[in-house]
Amino acid sequence: MKDNNNSDNTSYTEEGKRDLFDKLMSLPILNIFEPFYKKHKEVLLYLFFGGLSFIVSIGTFALFNVKCGINELIANILSWIITVLFAFITNRIWVFESKTEGTKAFVTQMLSFYGGRIITLVIEELILFIFITWLGFPSIIIKVIAQIVVIVLNYIISKMIIFKK
Numbered sequence: 427m428k429d430n431n432n433s434d435n436t437s438y439t440e441e442g443k444r445d446l447f448d449k450l451m452s453l454p455i456l457n458i459f460e461p462f463y464k465k466h467k468e469v470l471l472y473l474f475f476g477g478l479s480f481i482v483s484i485g486t487f488a489l490f491n492v493k494c495g496i497n498e499l500i501a502n503i504l505s506w507i508i509t510v511l512f513a514f515i516t517n518r519i520w521v522f523e524s525k526t527e528g529t530k531a532f533v534t535q536m537l538s539f540y541g542g543r544i545i546t547l548v549i550e551e552l553i554l555f556i557f558i559t560w561l562g563f564p565s566i567i568i569k570v571i572a573q574i575v576v577i578v579l580n581y582i583i584s585k586m587i588i589f590k591k
Contacts, residue, residue: 445520447471468521472584475516476577483509487569498558498565499551506550510543517584542583546576 450456451463463470486508490501514536518524526532553572557563 445523447520471521472517472581475513475521476581478516479509479513480573480577482512483573484566484569488566491565498554498569502551502554502569503547506543506547510540513543513580514539522584538587539584542587543580545583546579549579550576 451460486505490496490504550572557568558565
């Protein structure tokens with residue numbers, strides 16, 4: 427579905443480019459959701475990529491902890507490294523559409539992202555330590571609960587500090 431005054435190359439973004447998700451929402455069946463999508467694009471994409479990050483996090487944690495038998499705290503850190511790289515790329519490109527000028531600005535943004543995620547890693551590690559190591563709860567269940575807490579905190583940190591416009 428095209429806007430009346432714009433060509434196929436326009437979008438809901440400030441730069442005027444339509445991304446993959448804008449194009450998907452303009453498909454015949456999905457275009458009924460387009461007004462809602464336009465209004466809530468950032469949150470919807472954060473939830474989508476947050477969901478994918480959640481799957482990456484749980485999957486890699488299960489691989490390291492359950493399959494390989496690595497201690498839950500170490501498995502969580504290994505999982506975190508992979509998940510944060512995935513989240514940085516997807517958040518930067520699609521969720522917050524954050525452009526940087528030059529290598530220094532990119533590295534600063536990446537370090538800010540990782541710094542914010544270190545805060546939530548510490549919180550997650552505490553949750554895992556208390557409920558798995560001390561209290562003996564099942565690791566995957568606690569990891570899922572911890573991830574929900576982390577996703578909410580990561581959105582707040584990313585929105586307010588790292589990718590602010």
